[in-house]
Amino acid sequence: MRTMIILPDHHxxxxxxxxxxxxxxxxxxxxxxxxxxxxxxxxxxDPSTIFGIFDGGGSRIADxxxxxxxxxxxxxxxxxxx
Numbered sequence: 001m002r003t004m005i006i007l008p009d010h011h012x013x014x015x016x017x018x019x020x021x022x023x024x025x026x027x028x029x030x031x032x033x034x035x036x037x038x039x040x041x042x043x044x045x046d047p048s049t050i051f052g053i054f055d056g057g058g059s060r061i062a063d064x065x066x067x068x069x070x071x072x073x074x075x076x077x078x079x080x081x082x
Contacts, residue, residue: 005030 007015019029061068 015029016026019026022029
């Protein structure tokens with residue numbers, strides 16, 4: 001069975017280059033991608049599940065940012081003897 005798949009020109013060119021680099025045809029490259037995607041045992045992970053995971057509410061970095069920058073600059077000048 002033959003099916004036509006239309007890709008944007010830049011995707012087609014990139015896929016063709018990658019297939020050539022791997023020493024396979026563009027068709028084989030696409031077949032492998034599809035097979036790999038369909039054979040995945042684990043579902044795709046929703047990245048929103050980790051948002052806020054480190055939100056302990058105790059950080060005040062933004063409040064002391066200017067002081068931290070000044071301290072770092074002072075240390076650099078001190079190290080150079082300035």
